[in-house]
Amino acid sequence: MWLLVITPNGHMLRDIGYYTGAMVIGVPKEIKPDEYRVAMTPQGVEVLTQHGHTVLIESGAGAGTGIEDEEYAAAGAILVSDAASVWRQAELIVKVKEPLPTEYNLIKPDQVIFTFFHFAASEELTHAMVRRHAVCIAYETIQLPDGSHPILLPMSEIAGRMAVQVGAWCLERPFGGRGVLLSGVPGVRPGWVVVIGAGVVGANAARIAAGFGANVLILDINVGRLRTLEETLPPNVDTLYSNPANLREALQLADVVIGAVYVTGQRTPILIKREMLRIMKPGAVIVDVCIDQGGFAETSRPTTHRQPTYLEEGIVHYAVTNMPGAVARTSTYALTNVTTPYVLHLADLGWQEAARQDPAIRHGLNIVQGKVTLQPIAEQFGYEFVPPEAVL
Numbered sequence: 001m002w003l004l005v006i007t008p009n010g011h012m013l014r015d016i017g018y019y020t021g022a023m024v025i026g027v028p029k030e031i032k033p034d035e036y037r038v039a040m041t042p043q044g045v046e047v048l049t050q051h052g053h054t055v056l057i058e059s060g061a062g063a064g065t066g067i068e069d070e071e072y073a074a075a076g077a078i079l080v081s082d083a084a085s086v087w088r089q090a091e092l093i094v095k096v097k098e099p100l101p102t103e104y105n106l107i108k109p110d111q112v113i114f115t116f117f118h119f120a121a122s123e124e125l126t127h128a129m130v131r132r133h134a135v136c137i138a139y140e141t142i143q144l145p146d147g148s149h150p151i152l153l154p155m156s157e158i159a160g161r162m163a164v165q166v167g168a169w170c171l172e173r174p175f176g177g178r179g180v181l182l183s184g185v186p187g188v189r190p191g192w193v194v195v196i197g198a199g200v201v202g203a204n205a206a207r208i209a210a211g212f213g214a215n216v217l218i219l220d221i222n223v224g225r226l227r228t229l230e231e232t233l234p235p236n237v238d239t240l241y242s243n244p245a246n247l248r249e250a251l252q253l254a255d256v257v258i259g260a261v262y263v264t265g266q267r268t269p270i271l272i273k274r275e276m277l278r279i280m281k282p283g284a285v286i287v288d289v290c291i292d293q294g295g296f297a298e299t300s301r302p303t304t305h306r307q308p309t310y311l312e313e314g315i316v317h318y319a320v321t322n323m324p325g326a327v328a329r330t331s332t333y334a335l336t337n338v339t340t341p342y343v344l345h346l347a348d349l350g351w352q353e354a355a356r357q358d359p360a361i362r363h364g365l366n367i368v369q370g371k372v373t374l375q376p377i378a379e380q381f382g383y384e385f386v387p388p389e390a391v392l
Contacts, residue, residue, distance in 0.1 A: 023347040024054045026090025028083040029061040032097045032321075034305035036064025036328030037335065039094040039115070042075035044340040049076035053347045056080050056090055065332040087111075092351075094343055096335065097322060098125055109133035110369060112351045114343065116140055116155075118292045119366055119377045120267040126381050129367045135351055136367040140292075141265045141374060142342065143363040149264070150360070151342070153200055154334035158324040160204030160260060163287045164193065164212060166318055167256035170285040170309055176316045178283035180255045183213035190214050194250045196242065196271060196296065197260030198225045201289050203233070205258045210234040217250050247271065251280050259288045259296035265366070266376040272297040277313035284315055291319040352392050362388045 025048060027040045038061045045055045057077040059069055069079050080086050087093065087106035095115035099107065101124070107113065110133065117138040119126045129136050139151040149156075164182075171177035171191070184190030193209040195202045198220035209216045210233060218233075219242040220226055226239040240246050251257065251272070257280075261268050268290040277299060290296040291303075299312040302321045309318050324331035342361065345354045355361045365373045371386040372378040378385035 022052050023092055023350075024056065024090050025092045025094060025343065025347055026056045026080075026086040027058065027061055027094050028086045028103075029058045030064075030096050030325075031083075031100055031102065032325075035097055035322050035325040037096045037322075037325050037332045038062045038065050038067060038328075039096050039336070039339070040343075041065075041067065041333060041336045042071045042077070044336050044343070045072055045075040045077045047340060047344060048347060051344060051348060054078065056086050058083050058086050062332075065328045067332075092343070092346060094339070096325075096332075098122070099128075101128070104128045104132060107132040107134050110135060112137065112346065114139070114339070114346065114364075116292070117366055119374070120265065120380060121292055121294045123381055126367070126372075126377060130370050130372065130383070133370045134367070135365075135369065137346075137351065137361065137364040138265075138366045138374075139339065139364070141363050141366060142360050143264065144360055151335070151338050152262075154338060155324050155331065156200040156262075157204050158327060158331055158334065159289050160201040160258075161208045162323050162327065163201070163205045163258045163260070163289050164208040164214075164256070166308070166320075166323075167193065167258060167285050167287045168212065170287070170316045170318050171255060171283075173283075175309060176283065176311055177285055178255060178281060182209070182255070191255035192217065192253045193256045193258065194254040195219070195258045195260055196247070196250075197262070197290075198222065198229055198239070199260060199262055201262070202258070202260035203229060205260055205289075206233055206237050209256075209258075210237050214256075217253065219246065219250060248276065248279060251276055254280060254284055256285045256287065259286065259290045259300075261290050261296050262293065264376075265374050267294040267380060268296050270296060270298050272299075274298050274313065277315045280313075280315055282314040286315055286317050286319075288317065288319040289323065291321050295319060355388065356392050362392075365391070 055077045057072045092112045112135040173179035180191040182191040193214045195218040206218045216237040288300040365388040368391040372383040373388045375385045
């Protein structure tokens with residue numbers, strides 16, 4: 001087929017000629033507020049083009065990460081001046097964050113979109129993707145046989161480490177916090193950091209908070225996981241089984257509370273009700289890392305890097321939905337290290353054959369050609385659940 005790069009007003013920018021590559025892969029610029037990551041690095045482009053695929057990169061897509069257009073061109077990418085042309089011509093779209101409403105009408109039926117979707121947090125997005133009949137493969141539900149999430153993992157590591165950093169900042173008095181230094185000083189006790197959830201986010205948060213010198217308490221319902229962390233984390237980290245009584249006790253101690261709960265594909269359960277905030281210390285901080293999946297506190301609502309916090313019941317809330325976007329260079333390279341092999345697999349085989357061969361990709365199928373193939377999302381929003389095998 002002929003592949004033309006066309007501007008929004010219909011003028012042909014570049015006639016690339018007869019295209020013989022196996023698949024056209026598009027990387028548009030991220031448009032979520034303060035999202036500086038990009039979904040592919042020049043190294044990833046080189047891998048894909050060596051396999052005969054064509055990669056379209058929207059000009060400036062890598063600017064927030066510090067990757068210049070010339071680096072993409074040198075790796076074999078075709079630079080495109082506008083997002084609409086990328087969406088129009090690509091068979092496979094690779095992004096970092098979910099499509100926003102201004103992008104919905106750019107999506108073509110049967111177009112494969114590979115990104116973080118977090119459908120449980122947005123009924124609007126779910127309905128839109130069903131209507132567009134796209135093939136939505138979610139980074140966050142790609143799952144290996146051992147239950148791990150290889151694409152979610154590096155972003156969880158980063159978000160967990162950042163959570164302590166932003167929690168310490170929010171504790172400062174000018175930002176509404178208690179004015180507590182987590183490490184304390186000689187003669188003054190250190191602060192308390194309570195981490196709810198002992199998965200990847202929670203373990204990383206606990207380790208960094210311990211490094212700050214804080215007193216750290218990590219709660220979970222998995223005693224085996226708590227036992228492992230008890231053996232591997234520093235001595236200023238204590239573990240506690242999560243139940244309502246222990247959670248109330250922890251909240252009364254806390255200067256910073258970090259929400260680190262994740263249930264694959266589902267909305268995060270609300271563990272902190274509004275009335276529970278009233279037993280916390282005035283000026284304490286909640287960092288809700290779960291906000292992408294709806295948040296673990298009843299009072300949580302999404303915020304941005306430019307306006308990251310707000311007060312509820314005298315408690316500072318930080319609930320930025322794309323925390324790793326603030327450290328875009330680290331995040332981009334960590335993310336693309338794990339996404340590139342999956343992108344290559346999808347491009348080499350096509351999404352159906354790739355999903356047949358790889359159960360991890362099958363787990364990633366959330367919405368396919370108007371059918372909801374992830375059971376928790378179907379149940380949450382009232383759709384008929386169609387098993388992924390039925391669309392293959």
